[in-house]
Amino acid sequence: MITEKGLWHRIKTRLLFTGPTTFIFTTVVLIPFLYGIFLTFTDWDGIATSYNFVNFDNYATVFQDTAFWQSFARTLKYVFSSVIFINVVAFSLAYILTRRRKSNIYRTGFFLPNLVGGIVLGFIWQFIFNHMIVNAGKYFGISLFESTWLADPDRALWALVIVTVWQYAGYMMVIYISGLMNVPKDVMEAAEIDGAIGWRRMKNVVLPLMVPAFSVCIFLSLQRAFLVYEVNLSLTSGGPFKSTELVSMFIYNKAFLARDYGVGQAEAFVLFIIVAIITLLQVYFTKKMEVES
Amino acid sequence: MTSSMRKTWGAVKGILLFVVLLLFISPFFIILLNSFKKNKEITSAPFSLPETFSIQNYVTAFEKMSYFHAFSNSLIITVCSVLLIALFAAMTAHFFVRNKTKLNQVMFMTMVAAMIIPFQAIMIPLVQIYGSLDLMNSKAALIYLYIGFGTSLAVFIFHGFIKSIPLELEEAAMIDGCSKIQTFFKIVLPVLIPTTVTISILNVLWIWNDFLLPSLVLIEAKQRTLPLSTFYFYGTYTADYGPLMASLLLTILPVVIVYLFAQRFIIQGVMQGSIK
Numbered sequence: 110m111i112t113e114k115g116l117w118h119r120i121k122t123r124l125l126f127t128g129p130t131t132f133i134f135t136t137v138v139l140i141p142f143l144y145g146i147f148l149t150f151t152d153w154d155g156i157a158t159s160y161n162f163v164n165f166d167n168y169a170t171v172f173q174d175t176a177f178w179q180s181f182a183r184t185l186k187y188v189f190s191s192v193i194f195i196n197v198v199a200f201s202l203a204y205i206l207t208r209r210r211k212s213n214i215y216r217t218g219f220f221l222p223n224l225v226g227g228i229v230l231g232f233i234w235q236f237i238f239n240h241m242i243v244n245a246g247k248y249f250g251i252s253l254f255e256s257t258w259l260a261d262p263d264r265a266l267w268a269l270v271i272v273t274v275w276q277y278a279g280y281m282m283v284i285y286i287s288g289l290m291n292v293p294k295d296v297m298e299a300a301e302i303d304g305a306i307g308w309r310r311m312k313n314v315v316l317p318l319m320v321p322a323f324s325v326c327i328f329l330s331l332q333r334a335f336l337v338y339e340v341n342l343s344l345t346s347g348g349p350f351k352s353t354e355l356v357s358m359f360i361y362n363k364a365f366l367a368r369d370y371g372v373g374q375a376e377a378f379v380l381f382i383i384v385a386i387i388t389l390l391q392v393y394f395t396k397k398m399e400v401e402s
Numbered sequence: 403m404t405s406s407m408r409k410t411w412g413a414v415k416g417i418l419l420f421v422v423l424l425l426f427i428s429p430f431f432i433i434l435l436n437s438f439k440k441n442k443e444i445t446s447a448p449f450s451l452p453e454t455f456s457i458q459n460y461v462t463a464f465e466k467m468s469y470f471h472a473f474s475n476s477l478i479i480t481v482c483s484v485l486l487i488a489l490f491a492a493m494t495a496h497f498f499v500r501n502k503t504k505l506n507q508v509m510f511m512t513m514v515a516a517m518i519i520p521f522q523a524i525m526i527p528l529v530q531i532y533g534s535l536d537l538m539n540s541k542a543a544l545i546y547l548y549i550g551f552g553t554s555l556a557v558f559i560f561h562g563f564i565k566s567i568p569l570e571l572e573e574a575a576m577i578d579g580c581s582k583i584q585t586f587f588k589i590v591l592p593v594l595i596p597t598t599v600t601i602s603i604l605n606v607l608w609i610w611n612d613f614l615l616p617s618l619v620l621i622e623a624k625q626r627t628l629p630l631s632t633f634y635f636y637g638t639y640t641a642d643y644g645p646l647m648a649s650l651l652l653t654i655l656p657v658v659i660v661y662l663f664a665q666r667f668i669i670q671g672v673m674q675g676s677i678k
Contacts, residue, residue: 122582122583123497125493125583126496127493127494127497129490130490130493130557131509133490133546133549133553134550134553134554136550137549137550138516138519138551138553139512139516140531141527141531142516142523142527144531145526145527148526205419215419215423217665218423218427219423219426220672221426221430224661224668225611225657226611226612226629227611227613228613228629229611229629232632232636232646232650233430233433236646236647237432241432241448244448244449245449275426279426280672283673284672284673284676287676332520335520336520336521336522338614339613339614343633357522361525365529373526374526377523377525377526380520381520381522384520385518
């Protein structure tokens with residue numbers, strides 16, 4: 110009797126403590142994920158109640174879908190530039206701010222864009238690119254700015270990069286600041302006594318100790334840039350002439366507008382695999398570069 | 403370098419940094435400035451100060467985007483999701499740390515591993531499953547989904563923190579006759595408050611501003627959250643710049659007000675949340 114009551118009691122406690130999360134997590138993340146893999150082998154169109162198995166046909170379609178790979182190449186270009194600029198700007202700001210006494214107002218200001226959603230940020234910059242910059246360009250006679258970048262297939266992607274850098278630089282800056290504050294004072298002083306100042310101190314002391322912060326920031330910016338959707342939607346909605354249609358938007362349109370769910374899901378899955386490989390490789394290599402102070 | 407030169411150089415650097423800051427936050431001021439102007443003024447002279455200050459744009463935007471409705475939808479969804487994620491995740495993480503069975507370790511590892519799955523890889527089957535079960539288009543469904551997506555990270559952060567709480571604290575409470583549940587709520591939960599604040603801040607920033615998930619779930623106009631109603635308002639009044647500027651500002655305003663009071667916590671929350 111006692112053991113039975115004990116068992117029942119144990120199950121009750123388990124259900125109470127882990128039941129809600131386990132159930133919700135399974136139904137919201139695990140099952141759709143597994144079902145999604147299953148969907149990639151069907152030709153479901155989103156409406157029909159029945160569908161056929163098509164084996165690897167969807168994946169074959171994905172690999173032959175030049176529009177998808179064009180969008181992917183565009184995304185790579187966008188991710189690469191965004192990640193570099195975000196981290197250069199964020200680290201520079203953090204480095205300058207940690208060496209000043211009164212830096213609170215700066216931190217507050219640079220972080221501000223992160224409080225606002227991508228949709229609103231995109232609309233704000235749409236106005237700036239279409240009106241403010243064009244107006245100023247005409248006034249000062251700078252031909253580069255006289256027509257809007259958002260209507261120019263060669264420049265629209267760069268407009269998107271600018272907004273992304275502006276959006277995330279403050280967030281990454283905060284992480285770099287906490288990394289810089291953890292660089293021990295005595296190490297810095299020892300470096301100074303040994304004659305390492307300026308660039309040499311930066312290269313030989315600060316940067317190696319900051320590898321964990323770089324690891325986190327590059328990981329976060331890679332992930333966010335690869336999966337960008339909201340700023341993309343509200344700033345350019347993929348235009349002009351699909352020149353800024355990044356891969357998230359491509360998949361969304363494939364599935365929900367073209368109603369090609371099987372292929373759309375296969376593309377989403379390919380995207381997931383590629384992003385997972387790239388970010389895991391990045392974390393692996395930056396982990397190897399870490400040093401003890 | 404002489405000390406006076408160094409001082410001037412320091413001042414120049416200070417001014418440069420200040421200019422960078424102004425450029426950085428100028429987009430918000432540009433929107434603020436133009437939100438008081440008439441359409442014609444906005445397109446012809448976007449840099450000038452408004453000729454007459456008028457709040458007409460705000461009145462229009464407030465009505466047309468049903469601001470009050472959207473705001474309360476956002477508020478209900480964010481508050482419920484954030485509180486429930488924190489409570490459920492804290493309980494689960496606590497149970498995992500204190501009962502190190504094989505099953506629990508597998509469950510924990512599954513949750514951690516799932517963090518790498520992007521939303522885009524789930525959204526299509528998610529819409530299909532929940533659509534066919536007719537569970538879409540309600541705030542409750544959206545909150546349910548947010549709990550599902552927010553669980554992994556929250557359990558992970560709590561797990562790391564609970565490991566550092568001494569077991570003696572809980573044992574003492576148990577000896578005094580507390581049940582597991584009482585121990586959790588009376589002893590463990592109070593210790594977890596700082597971690598809960600960190601997790602909740604990250605979740606508020608995410609859920610309040612999220613667009614893609616609610617745009618898939620909430621179809622009816624009266625269910626829309628703030629980002630959704632801004633988006634649809636923008637789609638319907640493309641050339642009506644005055645009200646558009648006002649609507650952007652109205653959407654930003656609540657977060658900025660909270661930020662002014664809680665900025666220290668928010669920035670600390672981001673710092674702590676990143677160290678994982």
